[in-house]
Amino acid sequence: MTADGLRAERLRWGAGGRLLVDGVDVTAPPGTVTGLLGPNGSGKTTLLRLLAGVRRPEDGTVRLDGTDLHTASPRARARAVALVEQDATTDLPITVLDAVLLGRIPHRSLLAGPRASDRTAALDALDAAGASALRDREVTTLSGGERQRVHLARALAQEPRLLLLDEPTNHLDVRAQLETMTVLRKLAADSVTVVTALHELTMAAHACDHVVLLAGGRVVAAGTVEDVLVPEVLEPVYGVRVDVLRHPRTGRPVLAYTES
């Protein structure tokens, strides 16, 4: 097994007589955070499901460290890949800790209950996601932001090599957004491959190594933050005027938008 991260090539998937993902390539080396950007309806969620292996492409391949995710067994895939879906709902009347323990299922015998090591992994994941204080709460009673942290914790408990997230910060306050992106950076530092859909371009500029910009199911630009998050690329895609400022302390791009 080579640790070359995620390599998706020529992905295609359509529905309702329309191609929603049309010849998309995504490369994400281990140890990097890749931002998946694009306007509403550009295909980010559809692409993440193809990358996660939960939806089979009509054409193209998804390889993680050289292994084709769509021919791997569901169990092998579940050990390797975690997907945090947008607004994932959990209607089960279970506690937060039990919900996070569900992330350990790919790592244990189906018939056995959680082991002490699974519980430790779940508690560590809750801690990393900043959700330890919620562990005994019933999931159905949580706020949107609290749920988002718990979904992240469940994915962390899964200990994936590829972590895919669909707008993981959309319910979070500014501090929690930064904390979540710090968690993703730490995972990348531990050689996890992280791909996250984001709407907030300044957050992408702050936390991503690479970005992939989608429009109409196609990649319109891919590369470093400095190459892609520029007015010439963004303005035609979003239909707004974009000004790129510099963060006074980090030097990273800060994007400001006005109607064009």
Ligand SMILES: Nc1ncnc2c1ncn2[C@@H]1O[C@H](COP(=O)(O)OP(=O)(O)OP(=O)(O)O)[C@@H](O)[C@H]1O
């Ligand atoms: N099963 C489906 N059948 C028909 N159309 C679909 C289906 N799934 C998604 N679409 C459409 O495909 C397009 C891409 O949807 P997708 O959810 O991937 O976009 P997105 O970039 O994640 O959008 P958003 O930023 O709004 O979350 C949208 O126009 C959506 O309505």
